Structure formats: C-alpha cells, structure tokens
Amino acid sequence: MSDAEEAEVARWFGGFAERAIETACARVFLAGDTAFKVKRHVDLGYVDFTTAERRTWALERELAFNKAAAPDIYRALRRITREADGSLAFDGVGGTVETVLEMRRFADDALLAAHPERVDGELAEALGRAIAGFHAAAPVRPLGGASSMAFTVGSNAQLLGQLAPVLGEPSVARLVALTAAELDRQASLLAARAGQGFARRCHGDLHLGNILVEDGRPILFDCIEFNDLLSDIDVLYDLAFLLMDLEFRGRREAAARVLAAWLDQAARSFPATIWEGLAALPLMLSVRAAVRAHVQAHAGDPAGARGYLAAAIEHLAPAPPVLAAVGGLSGTGKSSFARAIAPALGASPGAVVLRTDEIRKRLAGAGPTDRLPRDVYTPAFYARVYETLFAEAGAMLRAGRAVVLDATFLEPDLRRRAEDLAREAGVPFRPAFLDAPQAVLESRIAARVGDASDATLEVLRGQLERLAHTEVTWPRVDTSGDIPQAAKSWLAT
Template sequence: MTAGRRGSQDADPVAWLTARSERTIETACARVFLAGDVAWKLKRDVDLGYVDFSTVARRKWALDRELEFNREAAPDIYRRVRTITRDADGGLAWDGSGEVVDHALEMRRFDDGAVLSANPAALTGEMAEALGRTIAGFHARAPLRPDGGWRALEFTVGSNAHLLRDLTGRLDHQRVELMVELTAAELARQRPLLEARRDAGFARRCHGDLHLANILVENGAPVLFDCIEFNDLLSDLDIQYDLAFLLMDLDFRGRRDAAVRVLSAWLDQAGRDFPDAIWAGLAALPLMLAVRAGVRAHVSAHAGDVALARAYVEAAIAHLAPPPPVLAAVGGLSGTGKSSFARAIAPSLGAAPGAVVLRTDEIRKRLMKVAPAERLPDSAYAGDLYGRAYDALIETARTLLKAGHGVVLDATFIDPALRDRAEQLARDCGVPFRGVWLEAPLATLKARVAARVGDASDATVETLDDQLARLGGAPAWGRVDTSGAMGDAAQRWLGA
C-alpha cells in the first residue's frame, strides 16, 4: 500500500508520519504516531549507551523483537513491522520496492485513559487479583533464561549506583551513598538465594518494564504491553524482580491495598506452575523493590523532576530497612467476611507492600490443580484434603515468615487444634501473633453466602449450618463485628 504524497515532507519519515497523524507521543527511544485506530512506532536514531538505535538495521532488529515479545501478552495490539521506502520520485511509501529508509511497528490504537498510570483507581480489588494472576501466567509461559536472574539484577544495581552518583549535584550525596551502600550489601547477602532461584527456573524472559504505564484495562481484563526488547540484561530476569516494578510503583503511589492483592494472587497462581521455592523468594523482595525505586530515581532526575527523584531515593532506603514480620490469623464462620477483612489489614502488616494473604480456599484448589473459582465436590472438604490444606497453609506461612515477610491466614479456624497450630507457628518463628475472630448476625451470614459468586470459596448455606453445629464457642481471639462496613471494622481492629 502506498500512502498519498505530501511534497517535501516525504523526505523525512518523522515529518511524513507526523503529517498523517493526529497526535505524536515522544519518548527517549521512540516516537508513536496516532491516526484513527492505528499507531505507528518509529525508533529514534539515538545511541544512549544502554540502547543503540543508530542504524536502520539496529532499529529493524529492535522492532522485530518488540513485535515478537509483546505478541505473547498483547496479540491484539501488536500487528506487524512495516518498511518505509523511497520511491523513484523521492516520496516515501509503505512497503514499496524502492530504497529502505526506515521501519515502523504498526499497532492497534487503544484508549490512553485505559492505561493504569492514567487511572490508578481502576485497579480495584478484583482487577488487582486478575492482574496478579495474569502476570503469573505470563511468567509461567515465558522462555527460560539460565544466564539471567542474578546477572540482570547485579547489572542494574551497578548501573543505578553509577547514574545516581553522577546526579549528586542535584540529589543529596549522603542519601544517595547510603542507598548505594545498602543496596550493594543486600545484593551480596541475597546472592546465594538469587543464584538458587536462577538454577530452579525462576530466570525467564520477562516484561522488564512492568509498571502502571505499561498496563491497560480492556474489556474488563488487564493487558501487559511495551515489553523491553533492546537489551537482554533488562528483560532476562528473575520473575519476582519483574513483578517488583509494579509492586514498587503501587506502593509509591499509596496503593498498598492493590499491591498486596496483586502479590498474593501472583504467588497463588505461580505456586501452580513453579517449584515451592517461589515462596522463599520473598526474602529478596526488599532488595528488588529498592532497585526498582533506584531506577525511577535516576530516570526522574534526568527528566528534571528532582523532588520526585529524591522521594524515590528515600523509598529505596526504606525498602532496605523493612519492619519485622507478623503473623495474623482471621477466623470465623462462612460469610463473616474473612477474606475481605484479611485483605483490608494486610497492607498495614510487615514489609512492603504488606502481608501475604493465604486462603485455605485457594490452597485447596491449588492442591487439586483446579482454577480458583472452579467448584470442588463436597468430598474435598473432608478427610485427607482438609488436613492437607491446613498443613500447606501452616508450612507456606512458615516459609514466608522465615523470609521476613508478614502473613495473614484466612480460614474458618473452627477446630481449636488448628488455632493452636497457628499460634504455635508464631512462637516457632519468633514473630508476634494477632488472632481475630469475626462475627455477624446469622441472617447476614446466610445472605452473604447465598449471594457469593466467582470466588474461591465453595461455602453454601448448608456449609454454614454445619459450621454452626461444630463450633463449640468463639475462640479467645479478639472479636470483631463485621455486620457493617468491612473497611471500618478492619480499621477499628488495626487501631486497637
């Protein structure tokens, strides 16, 4: 297809595309031209050190990889690489037979307002849940990169130190040095874990730039786009380090509620496809969050926002001094709102972005190798599987606590022996224990259970009646009335 002529503008691909576009988006490495339902991405003729697009061949190589990498997560957006050619009369055309001038990536245009950085409030609880599971699925399908993981993180730690030290005329030298020293020390401390994770298959070809500006919501589902393609050191990563960019971004924006929901969902979903060592990896999460904050610090400073850069430096330092872990247990009959309560208190407990919520309902589905919302037969809630679910709950929590991360256990805890196990776990790990028992009027519980859809819980009104028959009395945990707004109940408990 040959585009119409635009006179002397045809000599320059940038001017040629600008004349055919409604709007242009500028980035450090590319220009995106928007026209109707199409977007064309043109790589800039630049060599920035970490990326070299200084020749037509290099730009074509990068566009081909961008198309390949992004089709996994966003096949409906990334269409094809187009060739810009020069005709005999000097004008430019798409995919002609003349001299190759440059290349552009053709994409489907999407609504800018659907990108999460433009509307973080769109990341509600259910959407955060879906996003965590979407990312885990993306990571499970990603190609293995045995030389990635540790090597990529080490590269970025060194790069951050170099770039931030060059900015000490604008940033506080002492704070930068403290961040650099703490990061280097934590990297050395976590090296054995990171190398073990690489060997266990956690190093994969990842997104590489997974923050809110590269995630959009379409048709009620999250879509990942704009993967890094130009430098394998920035994309062949530990999958948890890939996720850490999003967690850091949400935490920095004051959205720990969404971040911890994403993390808990990602862990549950990844636990279906990866070794059990997935849980122990949280020991390295403070380091990964700090490194991601360091990246944002020098990017912000180079963009001229010194105040923001300084805030990211402080965030990195804070991530490297996380609060100690705590174990909370939320019990109660079906319909008391245990999961909602657990998610409401999790952001306030332990290291960023908050305590991981472990649900027996999800663990049971994971053990049965079924989707979280798939209904199980009644037999799955008795006998061996019942005990296995609680065993997995306790042992997974033990691993997380030893990794330095807080945990919220979400289960009925009707059996006193199971409550004793939770309390003993806290003693074994040397962490504070916070038990809470939720209560609400029976009519409220039945109405909530009957109305529940699309959740990992399979409880019915009959299940609730059976629980009432087995409950000898409320345990000696703090009791909270959840008949009203769940957020208010959680805040009252946290305040107490």
C-alpha cells in the first residue's frame, strides 16, 4: 500500500466511521459497535510495517495471540478490496488493498488508563490474579529471559541516546550505564528462570492503556505480536509494566496489592523459585519506565518523557528490605493494616503481604476465597502454614524485597521466629500487634464476605482463650477505629 492508498483508506473509513484513533503503529476506526484496526505504513526501528505482507502477518498474529485473553473482543480479519469501478469495499471480488482487523468496540471509559483511580483494592486483587492465570496458561518460551531483556535494554539505550539532546545527556548516560550494570548482575538469574519455565509467550505491553474493565472484570488486550523478543519474556517482567504504570500514576498502593495477589496466584502454578525472581524486579521496572520515556518523547511529550527517565533511574536505587509482622486476633483488621503499610516499606511498589489465610488455601489446593472444612485445620497443617510463611518470607528478603507477615501470631514461639528471621536476614524488624474490643471483632467477622479468612465467632473465642495465657511484647496498636489512620500513625513511629 502506497502513501496515497493509505490516505485513501483513511478517507474511506472516514465516510462511515465516527472517530479515528492513531497510535505509533496503527489507526483504529470506530463505527457503531465495531472497531477496525489498520497497521500503519511505518518503520520505527523496533517494528517494520512497510510491506503489505508484514502488516498482514502482524494482524494474523494479533488476532491469534489476543484470543487467549480477550476472545470476545477480537473477531476476524477483513480485506479491503479494489472493485472494478475503482471503489473500495469490504471483502469484495477485487484485489486486496489492505488487511484489517475487526474488533468489538468497547466504551472509551472502560480503559483503566483513563481512570487509574478505579484500581482500588478489590480490582487490584482481581487484576493480579487474572494476570497470573494468563501467565500460567501461556506457552513456555525457553529462550526468553536474559536474551529478551538484553534486546530491550540495548534498544532503549539506542533510542534514548538519539533523544539525549531532549531528555538530557547526563541523565541518559547515567541510566544507560546503571541499566547495563544491573543487567549484568541479574543475567544469570534471568537465564535460570527461563530454564525453570518463567519465560512465556506474554502480553508484552501490559500497561493501563491495554487493560479494560467490563462488568467488574479486567480484560487484557492489544498484546505485542510483531517481535517475539518483546513478548517471549519473563512473566514478572510482563507484570512489571503494570506495576510501573500504576506507581507512576500515583497508585503505588494498588501496585503493591497487584503484586501480592499475582505472587499468591502464580505460586499455585510456577516453581517454588518464584520468590527469587523478585531480585530482578527493580531492573524490570526501570526498563519498563525507560520504554515509556522514549515512547513519550516520540509522541511529542518531552516533559512526560523526562519524568519516566527519572523514574527509570530511581528504580535502580531501591530502598533496602524490611520485615514487618502484623499479629492480632481475627477481626482486628490485620490484612487491612498490612496492606496499608506495605506501600511505604522497601523497594517499589512496596512490601509483599504474606497472609497465612491465603497460604492455607494455596496449600489445600483451594481458591483464595473458598472456605475450607474445619477438619483441615489440624496442628500439623497449622505448623505447615507457618513453615511456608517463614520460608517464603526468607526467600523474598534474600531477594531484596520487603515483606509484611499477616498472621495471628498468638504463640510466643511464632513471634520469636519472626524476630529471628529478620535477624538472620540482616534486615530491620517492625512488629505490630493489633487490638480492638471483642464486640468490634465479632461485628467485623460477621460482616465478612469474599475474604480468604475462615475465622468464625467460635474461632475468635478460642483465640481469646489462647491469648489470655500469653504475654505479648510487640507494640500494641488500637484498630477499633479507622485502620488506615492507625497504620499511618504506626508508620510514623
């Protein structure tokens, strides 16, 4: 398709489409309940769509790849044909002028990029688990990992170098040097993870602009199809784009919730070495921010590009890890408190919250909010849950990730083990034991819906009896009122 034909196709769509959306690689024409995507006649260095064959190849892959996560949106390929009278038509008898991807149109405000504030705790939880499920079902790509990361790091260095006069020579040079050093430090880990099955056929472009919500359900769409080095990658690197995007938009608490939910769900399908990969997360976040830096610069937003560049540099200087432990009776608000303090602890996007309630479900092979029968709660199972809690926390601390332990911690021995874990890892320990009147606890337990906790009023009474026979030396925190405010006060101490 020549430039003239490209313009003609755009005019033809303009005759019946209500609106056109342009991106660096495509034009999307909106008509009624349908969206038509046409690849642009461009060569951007990292993608070449200058021939009809390459554009058709890319659309075929886009349709096939996106069917996995968004089958209701991606419909079919259509042909724009040149008819005998010289006019254009859909799927006519004439020769093909261009191939088009037909999609179901969705509401403009369904995109999370337009409303990042909508990513509250519940949606963040659903996002993390949905993405983990997508990754678990994705085809394994053993060559993804270090090689894919090296390609993107090299591409970023080249593209940012070309933009250095706009972005600032010193900042670009600093980021390029820091990224190269960190990639060298993490290369063996990334290669090992690829061999363990963490490199998959991923989305590749998983930011808020490529996630929509319909009927409360997150839907991933518009994955990368044109370059396997950008999509055959480590699953954590795929997730990192969303984490970086949320934090950059001021939604760090949502990013921390997404990460914790993703880890708990992914741990059901991936090897136990999943926690070790967190050591590479600062690099992954930085590389994602660097990608956005040159994309924003090419889009004519130098201020935004410089913001992403600064974020990319900052991600490579992560805050050191810390171990926090939140104990207390059922109903004291441990999970709410833990999630409130997590974003303020450690490297971006904050500490990972490990809940014994979720670990129990995972070990039992149940869904995160499924209720377990009471006979599962044996002393042996109780001990296994805490063994898992401390083992996973230790692995994350060694990987440089801050952790918040969310458990009752009614037994002195368990509290000592948490203290010992921090000491062995060489990280600060910050405990909190939550308190609230029994009437408040009973009210909260009775009101629970869709939570991982199986605690009942009977369980609470048993906990009260056990607590009466032990002395708790951890700092007490009153959570009978506003829990986020109590968490904020605790962080300030």
